[in-house]
Amino acid sequence: MLRHFLLFCVLLGFWVLLSGHYDLNSGQDRYLFGCGVASALLTTLLSARVGFLYEEGRLIRIFLRQPPYLLWLLWQIVLSNWDVAKRVWSPTLNIDPKLVRTPYRMKSELCTAIFANSITLTPGTVTVLIDTEKREFLVHALADSTAAGLADMHDRVKKLEGED
Amino acid sequence: MQLALDIAVILLLALGSFFSLTCAVGVLRFPDFFSRLHPAGKNDTACVLLFGAAMVLESLRYDYGYLVWGRLLLLVLFAMFSSPIACHAITQAAYLDGLKPWQKKDAKP
Numbered sequence: 001m002l003r004h005f006l007l008f009c010v011l012l013g014f015w016v017l018l019s020g021h022y023d024l025n026s027g028q029d030r031y032l033f034g035c036g037v038a039s040a041l042l043t044t045l046l047s048a049r050v051g052f053l054y055e056e057g058r059l060i061r062i063f064l065r066q067p068p069y070l071l072w073l074l075w076q077i078v079l080s081n082w083d084v085a086k087r088v089w090s091p092t093l094n095i096d097p098k099l100v101r102t103p104y105r106m107k108s109e110l111c112t113a114i115f116a117n118s119i120t121l122t123p124g125t126v127t128v129l130i131d132t133e134k135r136e137f138l139v140h141a142l143a144d145s146t147a148a149g150l151a152d153m154h155d156r157v158k159k160l161e162g163e164d
Numbered sequence: 165m166q167l168a169l170d171i172a173v174i175l176l177l178a179l180g181s182f183f184s185l186t187c188a189v190g191v192l193r194f195p196d197f198f199s200r201l202h203p204a205g206k207n208d209t210a211c212v213l214l215f216g217a218a219m220v221l222e223s224l225r226y227d228y229g230y231l232v233w234g235r236l237l238l239l240v241l242f243a244m245f246s247s248p249i250a251c252h253a254i255t256q257a258a259y260l261d262g263l264k265p266w267q268k269k270d271a272k273p
Binding site: 014017018020074077078081084085088089093095096097098099116117120121122124126127128129138140142 | 186189193194195209231238248251252267268
């Protein structure tokens, strides 16, 4: 129930941010805000019926742990963007592309997706293939050094998920 | 204060343009499909981040309120989530189609 309420709040917040109609003293805004509440409610009900609020693990906990990870990820993006920019502008084109396999041990699909996205987001590495049987990612790395940080990133995403 | 804001905005825009240019040059210089996606799919993210930050600062100067910078932040956030997924989808399609990545030993001496 808490999850439904949170989803409703997030959707309504999103609606308010995009529309800007929340001045409850004017009649038009009252009507539009009512429409916003109705559509957020409808979306919440529909997604509850489809059932994707139940499939993921401890969503709320994962989201609460998100901000420090995001800050770290931003810093990584800056560092590795600089690295790739140096490679692009270097006269010898200092690259040695490799396909690397890296294992993942997340339990929830959400954290697996966060890890795969983070790998792709940091320049120098792209997730090519997800092998769900061996629980491995196939990663295309621009050079050996860009692939070196993958294990550390895996541990950080694993920490988002928590032990239990 | 105004001057500091001006300088920050100009710096962010210049840095963003630099990464945008890097991305274009990278696409031209890199040897094969897979390595070209690195600058194309991701230096791009840095570019959007920097431009977004510049626009947020610029919007603070006028009295637009949180509706404008909130939307800008959302825009950057969505770009950050969707561009890696698109990049992954393209590489996966190319890999499954049997395209072999370029390796250093393939380079002409």
